[in-house]
Every structure is written in structure tokens, then in C-alpha cells.
Amino acid sequence: MRGCKSPDIDFLIIGAGIIGLSTAYHIKSMNPGSRVVVIEKNPGPGMGDTSRSAAMFRVFFSSKTNMILAKSSVEYFEHVEKNIGWDLGIxxxxxxxxxxxxxxxxxxxxxxxxxxxxxxxxxxxxxxxxxxxxxxxxxxxxxxxxxxxxxxxxxxxxxxxxTLDPDSLVRYYEHAFKSLGGEILYNTEVKRIVLGPKNPLGIPGEPFAWQDIEAKGVETSSGYIEARSIVVAAGAYTRELLEPIGIDPIVNxxxxxxxxxxxxxxxxxxxxxxxxxxxxxxxxxxxxxxxxxxxxxxxxxxxxxxxxxxxxxxxxxxxxxxxxxxxxxxxxxxxxxxxxxxxxxxxxxxxxxxxxxNPIDGQPVIFMVGNIEIVAGTSGSGIMKADAIGRIASALALGYDEVELYGGIRIRSDMFGLARRYIDPEKLIL
Amino acid sequence: MRGCKSPDIDFLIIGAGIIGLSTAYHIKSMNPGSRVVVIEKNPGPGMGDTSRSAAMFRVFFSSKTNMILAKSSVEYFEHVEKNIGWDLGIxxxxxxxxxxxxxxxxxxxxxxxxxxxxxxxxxxxxxxxxxxxxxxxxxxxxxxxxxxxxxxxxxxxxxxxxTLDPDSLVRYYEHAFKSLGGEILYNTEVKRIVLGPKNPLGIPGEPFAWQDIEAKGVETSSGYIEARSIVVAAGAYTRELLEPIGIDPIVNxxxxxxxxxxxxxxxxxxxxxxxxxxxxxxxxxxxxxxxxxxxxxxxxxxxxxxxxxxxxxxxxxxxxxxxxxxxxxxxxxxxxxxxxxxxxxxxxxxxxxxxxxNPIDGQPVIFMVGNIEIVAGTSGSGIMKADAIGRIASALALGYDEVELYGGIRIRSDMFGLARRYIDPEKLIL
The missing domain is CATH 3.30.9.10 (D-Amino Acid Oxidase, subunit A, domain 2)
Structure with missing residues (x-):
């Protein structure tokens, strides 16, 4: 903990996989004045499980929730190919x-x-x-x-x-994010999320259980990085990052x-x-x-x-x-x-x-614990839903109740919470 | 795997804490002809987290679900004291x-x-x-x-x-269970749950992913024990037992x-x-x-x-x-x-x-995966809800759609599942 020094990073996103980059891009795009930094242990974008995926998509689900996420994302990807001219290999x-x-x-x-x-x-x-x-x-x-x-x-x-090319897709989001002034630190591994008191008293040993506790930053392989809020988009490593600070992310x-x-x-x-x-x-x-x-x-x-x-x-x-x-x-x-x-x-x-x-329903979880956002549980369909998930996560992190997905559908930003989930169960599972 | 030898244990319950013993007693009581065996690593009943509890109870919740579980359990405990004459220290x-x-x-x-x-x-x-x-x-x-x-x-x-005396309570259930012919193996630690094919073909390496897979028994500190079905009532050790066989129990x-x-x-x-x-x-x-x-x-x-x-x-x-x-x-x-x-x-x-x-809603999870039942997630109120939880888990394990709790209330036995939970959220949390 570095006392009350005010951090200049507004959103620190852990993970430059497809979910982290889509979320980072949409946060920066919805809130251009904020400083948004992505941290990634690999040397480039989407080099974790994004790159190991079969990268399939379908716009065919029995669950309205899945349909909305996949349809709006795939239509956005088509828009990227046709109107922006970025080949995604669709x-x-x-x-x-x-x-x-x-x-x-x-x-x-x-x-x-x-x-x-x-x-x-x-x-x-x-x-x-x-x-x-x-x-x-x-x-x-x-x-x-x-x-x-x-x-x-x-x-x-x-x-x-x-199918599409996941490497092209992450590079598109990386490019779009950087074009807006977003920053990415590659080769930087997050060791742990550091908690501290919301109102520091300067007493050694803080935070104590009677204090309001929040995330202060992350310890990384390249030192400590302070941030106002943290977005965990670490895929398979989500549980490993969150259990030590007392959050169970449900996903595994x-x-x-x-x-x-x-x-x-x-x-x-x-x-x-x-x-x-x-x-x-x-x-x-x-x-x-x-x-x-x-x-x-x-x-x-x-x-x-x-x-x-x-x-x-x-x-x-x-x-x-x-x-x-x-x-x-x-x-x-x-x-x-x-x-x-x-x-x-x-x-x-x-x-x-x-x-x-997400062992409960196979759909994403997107929720806040104080100033920590968790975006996870894509359960094998993260690529095909990536754009919608990024928009929802961005809206929730920015405090908006609703979000407009590509194509114009508006949904509530808290629909993928833990205790209250506004989802339809899927019957067509691979 | 011991091939197709038919096991003579019908229900193998892992854990002789309050939840395991209540469940074991109610299974044996609802189905007296079955062979029910409890395995426990400690030398006696309730020597794990049951004994470390503050052992408080309240019949005061804003959630109907909690109210039903606690009220029927506490009334049963009173019945045990008054009518059976077993001092529970209430x-x-x-x-x-x-x-x-x-x-x-x-x-x-x-x-x-x-x-x-x-x-x-x-x-x-x-x-x-x-x-x-x-x-x-x-x-x-x-x-x-x-x-x-x-x-x-x-x-x-x-x-x-x-408050009540958790030791008296577990000893009551232990006694009641044993009186019906239930068996308990103390000092026996479950190392892992062993899976096998529902229809064994005798091929080395079974089960394969194309087979219907089920639990066959458990490897313990005292050797392998075969069983027709397994009830995991292992409290804090639930996740550790289930993750290796591919089940995420939600609880932590x-x-x-x-x-x-x-x-x-x-x-x-x-x-x-x-x-x-x-x-x-x-x-x-x-x-x-x-x-x-x-x-x-x-x-x-x-x-x-x-x-x-x-x-x-x-x-x-x-x-x-x-x-x-x-x-x-x-x-x-x-x-x-x-x-x-x-x-x-x-x-x-x-x-x-x-x-x-249970990080989602603090209420128990009671669900089946094939012939494995998981009863967990009591979240600090296991003792006060133990009788109701045992009855529900027993009914679900025995395949009954409904169960009558002490006092006469009937509820569905699958109400504490994962994807579909029929519960009211609690607002009065300690």
C-alpha cells in the first residue's frame, strides 16, 4: 500500500485475451477521458486460451440471452470486416x-x-x-x-x-483500443490483487475487518501498479486471482x-x-x-x-x-x-x-465487488459473444444501468450477476 | 475399479458432521431396507467444523426458504429434547x-x-x-x-x-442412525471418489468419454469401498473431493x-x-x-x-x-x-x-450428478437447518419429488439445485 497517493489509472484490466480487450476497448470508447491500462503476462494479445480455441460461432440458440449476445457480437464482427475493412477471417x-x-x-x-x-x-x-x-x-x-x-x-x-480468426479479432480490438489512447503492458504478470482501506488511516497492518475495503492495485512481475478500479478478465486464471482476496468468482x-x-x-x-x-x-x-x-x-x-x-x-x-x-x-x-x-x-x-x-448455467458472469469487476465464465463461447460481453462489462464498470449492444438492443448491465441473473437457460448445448 | 461386482452398500455418505449424520439418519429412516454407511476421517461424530461452530440458531429470517429450514429443524430439536428425552442443550x-x-x-x-x-x-x-x-x-x-x-x-x-450443544446433536443423530442399523466407519479418510462406466466392458482404461460415467466407490485410508451411490456431505472439503472428478460444487x-x-x-x-x-x-x-x-x-x-x-x-x-x-x-x-x-x-x-x-446466496446446495449427491454450502447455518437439510437430501437421493419436513410442511426436493433454485434471498444476514 502506498498510502493515499491518488492513482492515475482509472481502469486496470487484467488479461489481454478477447474478453479483456473487448472490455478495455468499450470502456475507453464509452469514457474516452479515462486512463485505461491492460496488463497481460504473454508478449502479445490473445495468446492464452483465446488462441487455443476452435473459434467457432453460431447465431442459433434456444436461450434468448445467448442469442442476443452471439447475434450482436457476430453482426459487429461483420461490420468490422465490411465497413472498417479489418479482415477477421469470418x-x-x-x-x-x-x-x-x-x-x-x-x-x-x-x-x-x-x-x-x-x-x-x-x-x-x-x-x-x-x-x-x-x-x-x-x-x-x-x-x-x-x-x-x-x-x-x-x-x-x-x-x-x-469460424473466424481469433488472432485477427484480438488484434482488431487491440488496435481500436490503442487508437483511442488505451495502453497495454505485455510480458507483465499479475501476482496478486492488493486490497486496502477505502479511507486509509495510516496504521500499519491496514486494512482491518472494520474498514471499508477496496482494491488498490496489483503486484506484478514488474512491480506494483496502482489503479482506481480493476477489471478481472483473466479467463482460466480468474479463480486463482480472486480466491486469495476473498472473492469466489463461481467460474472454474x-x-x-x-x-x-x-x-x-x-x-x-x-x-x-x-x-x-x-x-x-x-x-x-x-x-x-x-x-x-x-x-x-x-x-x-x-x-x-x-x-x-x-x-x-x-x-x-x-x-x-x-x-x-x-x-x-x-x-x-x-x-x-x-x-x-x-x-x-x-x-x-x-x-x-x-x-x-460457469458450472451453473454456462453463461458469463459480469459483476462488481466494490471497485473490482469480474468478467468471466464464457464457458467455451467467449469469442462468439465477445463484443456484447465487452459492452456489458464496460457499462457495468462505468455505472450505467443499461447498455446498447451492436444492432441497437438495450439490456440491463447487471443481468449477468451472481445472485440475480436475468438469463434464459440454454437447451442447445454442444 | 472392481469390474461388475455388485456392491452391497446402497448409500455411502462422506462426512459424519451434522449434515452427513442428519442425511444418513433420514435416508435410513425413509428407506430402512437399504444399507447406509457413513465414512468419517475423525474418530467420532461432528469433530470437524460442526464442533468449531458457535452453534447458534434463530427462527427469524426474511427469506421464506430460510424460515422453513430453520423453523422445522429447531422444532424437531425441541421434539428430540421433550419427547425423546435427549438433551441437546437448547x-x-x-x-x-x-x-x-x-x-x-x-x-x-x-x-x-x-x-x-x-x-x-x-x-x-x-x-x-x-x-x-x-x-x-x-x-x-x-x-x-x-x-x-x-x-x-x-x-x-x-x-x-x-444456542445448542452441537456434540449432543450429532450424538443424537449418530445414535438414531445406528439404532436403525446404520453403520459408521470412523478414522477412515476418503482420498478420492472413483468413477467408472455404468455399463463396464472390461476394457483397460475405462471409463472413456463416450461411456455413461458414474461413481463406483471411494478410495479411503483403509482401502477401496464400493457403493451404489455416494452422498458428499464433507463441508469444507466438498470442493477438494469433487473438482478432481469434474464436478464444481459451487461452495467454497x-x-x-x-x-x-x-x-x-x-x-x-x-x-x-x-x-x-x-x-x-x-x-x-x-x-x-x-x-x-x-x-x-x-x-x-x-x-x-x-x-x-x-x-x-x-x-x-x-x-x-x-x-x-x-x-x-x-x-x-x-x-x-x-x-x-x-x-x-x-x-x-x-x-x-x-x-x-455458497457464495451466490448463502443457502445450501442439494443436487445430484448421476449417482452422486452433493449436500453442502450451509454457509454458517448448517446446525440450525440440519434436520430439514437432511430430510431434503434424503428425499432427493431416494428419488422423491417432494419431502415432508418436521411440522408437516411439504416442499420439492430439488429446490436447492444449482441452475434452478427455488429460494427467496435473505436480507437479514449476520
Missing amino acids: KYLGYLFLVDSEELEDMKPALDEAERLGGSYRIIDRDSLKNQGFNVDVSTDPEASLMGLPDIEAGIYIPKAG PKKRQIFVIRANTKGLADLLNTKGYNAYNVIPFTILPRGVYIKPEIGEKSFWVGLSDNLGRPYGLEELKAEESFYRYSIHPVLTKYLPQFSQAYPDAMWAGYYDI | KYLGYLFLVDSEELEDMKPALDEAERLGGSYRIIDRDSLKNQGFNVDVSTDPEASLMGLPDIEAGIYIPKAG PKKRQIFVIRANTKGLADLLNTKGYNAYNVIPFTILPRGVYIKPEIGEKSFWVGLSDNLGRPYGLEELKAEESFYRYSIHPVLTKYLPQFSQAYPDAMWAGYYDI
């Missing part, structure tokens, strides 16, 4: 959910809801899927049957969905993995070049039963393959190493049953990252 | 909240709500408080003024509140401390023996501004003093050592301003324990 590949008959039945109300909210989809029949190389009748295979894998009844194709990291498979056989190349879905004439982002997904990587002529495992996959920070055994035993057996083209396919490359999960 | 000491004029104004709606729910209170005026030895006008003291301490405007006295432990002050001066003895509040002619459990509380210990002729600090007090497991400095710098300065009798009073004994906190 590609509408589409999403293809492959479902069994029971799932199809169960999903019907959620699909209707998503349609009512402006989303669109079409059903792909079994014959078309067969022609595209999917093995839809796995139950005739005794092994698949033993594994409990269901036959595919249909595909649900969502056209307004795709969970390891996720991506495996790269080259389309180096005729079967895999044919699958990659599936026509009829999108302008790129490639297979859409496809989700098989049991959650195994494949994403086409057009330039690299490869697939990214993954699976979000739940029970049995620990929460918490751990060694960020992809496990080939996870591909081999938990993904590959399912993959090959539905797509025998992958039978000899093993990863060429792989990596692991974290989802920053 | 003493109606009353609660005395001392509030400043602003707080009194702010609390009015919550007090009215609590009254509507059947609670009762009366206002104690400043003169009475002065006569009892309280310094109600602290703002004339420059130091108190510098500390920002407010004058006391009134006391709010709640008669239907008091926070250290709490109690300091024992002997009433060894005339001033302190007079304060202890304050008349007019209760049948014991002692000062009620009293909460000063800033949350410092004092509890009269009649037999020991002493006070238990404490303070639940929030921002700045870390979440998580840490060394469970009471800090005399916390008493000296965070409690004593407030205590002596309102009660100068304590000016030379320093602790004779002290200890630390954990609150198992």
Missing part, C-alpha cells in the same frame, strides 16, 4: 449436428424456440448423410452396439454459423483439447470437400453423437477434432498438455464408427487449453 | 442486533417480512442499552469517529433464537475464528449477567455494528467473540490456526468502543474452523 461453414431419433425428438422444442428467436436450420436426411460418407447405421456393428452408439436419424444444419477452468488430423487419404479429402453446405464446399463444423466434433481447416487441408468431456475431467488448473490417449480411446472409437474414413487417422498436432466454465 | 438466549439509524431504516422491510413469516422481535431503546453497559454514542470519541463507527440507534431483540470454504474471553472483571461479569432478555439472565447473543458478535457462555463464565470477515479473507483450505492479531486489530477496536468493559480483555483460548460457503 467463414460461414455452418454447423451440422448429427442426432439419433430420441435426440431429434427431444431437441424439437429447443429448435422451435431458436427459430422463433430468428435462427434458422434445415434437416438433412439420412440418405444425404450416407452419400456424404457418414455411416448412419452403426447399430449393425456389434462393437458400436456394445459401445452404446446410436444410429443417426438426421442432421440439423445451421447455416448462420462458422476445465481442460479442453484439439487434435489435428491431415486429410491425407482420398476418403478424408472427399469428406473435407463435401459440397452443398457452404460457399467453401467443405464439410460444416460437425458434431457427432456423444459430442465428438470435427472442424474443417480449409487452408491446412485438415480437420480439427475434439470432445468436451465432463464428468471425470477435473476442474482446476493443471498441466496444459494434450493427451494422445484421449484422442485414441475417447474420441477415435466414436469417430471411426460414424466416419470410417478416420480409421487410420491419428493426430499430426494437438494442443490443450481451458474453458473458463 | 438455550433460548435470544439474538440482539445493535444497529445505527440508517441500518434500522434499511432493515425495516426485512423485519416486517420476517414477522409476516411468523418471526417476532422487539426494539430495545438506547436508554435500556446504556443501562446494560453499551456505549451507544461512540461518535463523540474521536478515535471511533476516525474508524467510521456509527452510534447505536436501537437494539433488535429476537427471542426465538439461541472460508476460515472463521472464535476467541474466548473470560468474564473476569466486574464490568465483564455484569455484562454477562445482564437481566431482562432470557431465562438465564445473561446477555443475548449480541451483534455489534461491523458484525462483531459476542456469545455468552454461561457455564464457563466467558464470552465467545467473533467476526465474519469477507473481502480480504481468502477462500479455500488453509492452515486452521486462529490469529490473535485478528482479534487484536480487527475485533478488539470495535468491541471496546461499544463495550469498554473489554478494553483489557484478550483471549484465553481461540480456534478456527471453516464456513462452507
Whole structure:
């Protein structure tokens, strides 16, 4: 604590991932006179879990909340490409959910809801899927049957969905933020958030429990930095930063993995070049039963393959190493049953990252504790919702009750609080 | 994993604290034919945080949910004393909240709500408080003024509140549980919960992510124990047990401390023996501004003093050592301003324990993940709500949609879930 010296940083944002940069940009943009500084341990923007993401987006949810966040963000990204001329690598590949008959039945109300909210989809029949190389009748295979894998009844194709380049996106926000006079300190790791009394008395040992306590600044790898308020946009590291100062942020990291498979056989190349879905004439982002997904990587002529495992996959920070055994035993057996083209396919490359999960409802948390704002819990959909989340976090940090998202929708800025959340639960979960 | 051997334990309860024992007793009582086993690392019942509690109760809340839980539990405890003849040491000491004029104004709606729910209170005026030895006008003291301490405007006295003996309570549930044939393994520490496939295929490395996964048993300090379902009632250790298997229980432990002050001066003895509040002619459990509380210990002729600090007090497991400095710098300065009798009073004994906190709303979480039930988050009011929580957890574990609490109120058994909680927020928080 440096006594009552008045800090000249108004908002100190911890984390230059997509959420931190979007929030920093919107704070600076809504309040140009304030001094806004972002601190990031990596040497550049979005080098944490933002860069490890499959970077998919969809404008198709059964929850109005999700729909609003994703739609306004994706429309803003399109605006950035078209009107500002910053290439974000947006590609509408589409999403293809492959479902069994029971799932199809169960999903019907959620699909209707998503349609009512402006989303669109079409059903792909079994014959078309067969022609595209999917093995839809796995139950005739005794092994698949033993594994409990269901036959595919249909595909649900969502056209307004795709991928973008997360590096371009963070660089856009970094550029926009800096253009307004925002500052970023890279290679600077926050060790801890420092608390102090709101009204310091100059007594050693402050703050005491009878004082009003607030954040005073952060201790970093490059020394102490004072600030009037702090925005924690640290993704997977949110809990680690907040628990020591007595705040439980609800969110918790969970390891996720991506495996790269080259389309180096005729079967895999044919699958990659599936026509009829999108302008790129490639297979859409496809989700098989049991959650195994494949994403086409057009330039690299490869697939990214993954699976979000739940029970049995620990929460918490751990060694960020992809496990080939996870591909081999938990993904590959399912993959090959539905797509025998992958039978000899093993990863060429792989990596692991974290989802920053809100275990309650999978939607973000955006709340204040005194002069500390927490923006977290994007739960694997941070990129596709980044612009809306940044605007909401900015409005809340600046004390506005409401915020206008891109496209004109106005919402309350406290809707992603902890005790009171104004959200609709999502039924269409990957 | 022991393959497909069928376990003969139906319910394995982790933790013989008050919540684990109440739940175990009610499961066994609702389903006498089942085999119910409690595992506890300590050598006896309630030797964890149950024993470290101030063990207070009140039947006075602004939240209907809290009122139902506390009222039905306290009435059951009275029934145990009166009709079963098991002395639980229930003493109606009353609660005395001392509030400043602003707080009194702010609390009015919550007090009215609590009254509507059947609670009762009366206002104690400043003169009475002065006569009892309280310094109600602290703002004339420059130091108190510098500390920002407010004058006391009134006391709010709640008669239907008091304390009980947690050791007697856990021994009652232990006895009742064992009488029905329940089993308890003491000195047995659960190292981890073991998961496995619901339908084992006998493949090494199971369970894989494409399998339906469930709990199979627990590894303990005395070997592996198989069970059909597991109830985690581990209080502060809930998170530590569940994160490794991929469940985030929301709850998080926070250290709490109690300091024992002997009433060894005339001033302190007079304060202890304050008349007019209760049948014991002692000062009620009293909460000063800033949350410092004092509890009269009649037999020991002493006070238990404490303070639940929030921002700045870390979440998580840490060394469970009471800090005399916390008493000296965070409690004593407030205590002596309102009660100068304590000016030379320093602790004779002290200890630390954990609150198992639900950081969202301070109310319990009771939910299932497959065949694992989590009963946690009692947030410092586990003892006073223990019977109701045990009944609800039991009903949920047994698959009943509804449960009848003691006294006849019926509620849904899933009301304390994570995503959907059917609770009223509490406004009268200590």
C-alpha cells in the first residue's frame, strides 16, 4: 500500500485475451477521458486460451440471452470486416449436428424456440448423410452396439454459423483500443490483487475487518501498479486471482483439447470437400453423437477434432498438455464408427487449453465487488459473444444501468450477476 | 475399479458432521431396507467444523426458504429434547442486533417480512442499552469517529433464537442412525471418489468419454469401498473431493475464528449477567455494528467473540490456526468502543474452523450428478437447518419429488439445485 497517493489509472484490466480487450476497448470508447491500462503476462494479445480455441460461432440458440449476445457480437464482427475493412477471417461453414431419433425428438422444442428467436436450420436426411460418407447405421456393428452408439436419424444444419480468426479479432480490438489512447503492458504478470482501506488511516497492518475495503492495485512481475478500479478478465486464471482476496468468482477452468488430423487419404479429402453446405464446399463444423466434433481447416487441408468431456475431467488448473490417449480411446472409437474414413487417422498436432466454465448455467458472469469487476465464465463461447460481453462489462464498470449492444438492443448491465441473473437457460448445448 | 461386482452398500455418505449424520439418519429412516454407511476421517461424530461452530440458531429470517429450514429443524430439536428425552442443550438466549439509524431504516422491510413469516422481535431503546453497559454514542470519541463507527440507534431483540450443544446433536443423530442399523466407519479418510462406466466392458482404461460415467466407490485410508451411490456431505472439503472428478460444487470454504474471553472483571461479569432478555439472565447473543458478535457462555463464565470477515479473507483450505492479531486489530477496536468493559480483555483460548460457503446466496446446495449427491454450502447455518437439510437430501437421493419436513410442511426436493433454485434471498444476514 502506498498510502493515499491518488492513482492515475482509472481502469486496470487484467488479461489481454478477447474478453479483456473487448472490455478495455468499450470502456475507453464509452469514457474516452479515462486512463485505461491492460496488463497481460504473454508478449502479445490473445495468446492464452483465446488462441487455443476452435473459434467457432453460431447465431442459433434456444436461450434468448445467448442469442442476443452471439447475434450482436457476430453482426459487429461483420461490420468490422465490411465497413472498417479489418479482415477477421469470418467463414460461414455452418454447423451440422448429427442426432439419433430420441435426440431429434427431444431437441424439437429447443429448435422451435431458436427459430422463433430468428435462427434458422434445415434437416438433412439420412440418405444425404450416407452419400456424404457418414455411416448412419452403426447399430449393425456389434462393437458400436456394445459401445452404446446410436444410429443417426438426421442432421440439423445451421447455416448462420462458422469460424473466424481469433488472432485477427484480438488484434482488431487491440488496435481500436490503442487508437483511442488505451495502453497495454505485455510480458507483465499479475501476482496478486492488493486490497486496502477505502479511507486509509495510516496504521500499519491496514486494512482491518472494520474498514471499508477496496482494491488498490496489483503486484506484478514488474512491480506494483496502482489503479482506481480493476477489471478481472483473466479467463482460466480468474479463480486463482480472486480466491486469495476473498472473492469466489463461481467460474472454474476445465481442460479442453484439439487434435489435428491431415486429410491425407482420398476418403478424408472427399469428406473435407463435401459440397452443398457452404460457399467453401467443405464439410460444416460437425458434431457427432456423444459430442465428438470435427472442424474443417480449409487452408491446412485438415480437420480439427475434439470432445468436451465432463464428468471425470477435473476442474482446476493443471498441466496444459494434450493427451494422445484421449484422442485414441475417447474420441477415435466414436469417430471411426460414424466416419470410417478416420480409421487410420491419428493426430499430426494437438494442443490443450481451458474453458473458463460457469458450472451453473454456462453463461458469463459480469459483476462488481466494490471497485473490482469480474468478467468471466464464457464457458467455451467467449469469442462468439465477445463484443456484447465487452459492452456489458464496460457499462457495468462505468455505472450505467443499461447498455446498447451492436444492432441497437438495450439490456440491463447487471443481468449477468451472481445472485440475480436475468438469463434464459440454454437447451442447445454442444 | 472392481469390474461388475455388485456392491452391497446402497448409500455411502462422506462426512459424519451434522449434515452427513442428519442425511444418513433420514435416508435410513425413509428407506430402512437399504444399507447406509457413513465414512468419517475423525474418530467420532461432528469433530470437524460442526464442533468449531458457535452453534447458534434463530427462527427469524426474511427469506421464506430460510424460515422453513430453520423453523422445522429447531422444532424437531425441541421434539428430540421433550419427547425423546435427549438433551441437546437448547438455550433460548435470544439474538440482539445493535444497529445505527440508517441500518434500522434499511432493515425495516426485512423485519416486517420476517414477522409476516411468523418471526417476532422487539426494539430495545438506547436508554435500556446504556443501562446494560453499551456505549451507544461512540461518535463523540474521536478515535471511533476516525474508524467510521456509527452510534447505536436501537437494539433488535429476537427471542426465538439461541444456542445448542452441537456434540449432543450429532450424538443424537449418530445414535438414531445406528439404532436403525446404520453403520459408521470412523478414522477412515476418503482420498478420492472413483468413477467408472455404468455399463463396464472390461476394457483397460475405462471409463472413456463416450461411456455413461458414474461413481463406483471411494478410495479411503483403509482401502477401496464400493457403493451404489455416494452422498458428499464433507463441508469444507466438498470442493477438494469433487473438482478432481469434474464436478464444481459451487461452495467454497472460508476460515472463521472464535476467541474466548473470560468474564473476569466486574464490568465483564455484569455484562454477562445482564437481566431482562432470557431465562438465564445473561446477555443475548449480541451483534455489534461491523458484525462483531459476542456469545455468552454461561457455564464457563466467558464470552465467545467473533467476526465474519469477507473481502480480504481468502477462500479455500488453509492452515486452521486462529490469529490473535485478528482479534487484536480487527475485533478488539470495535468491541471496546461499544463495550469498554473489554478494553483489557484478550483471549484465553481461540480456534478456527471453516464456513462452507455458497457464495451466490448463502443457502445450501442439494443436487445430484448421476449417482452422486452433493449436500453442502450451509454457509454458517448448517446446525440450525440440519434436520430439514437432511430430510431434503434424503428425499432427493431416494428419488422423491417432494419431502415432508418436521411440522408437516411439504416442499420439492430439488429446490436447492444449482441452475434452478427455488429460494427467496435473505436480507437479514449476520
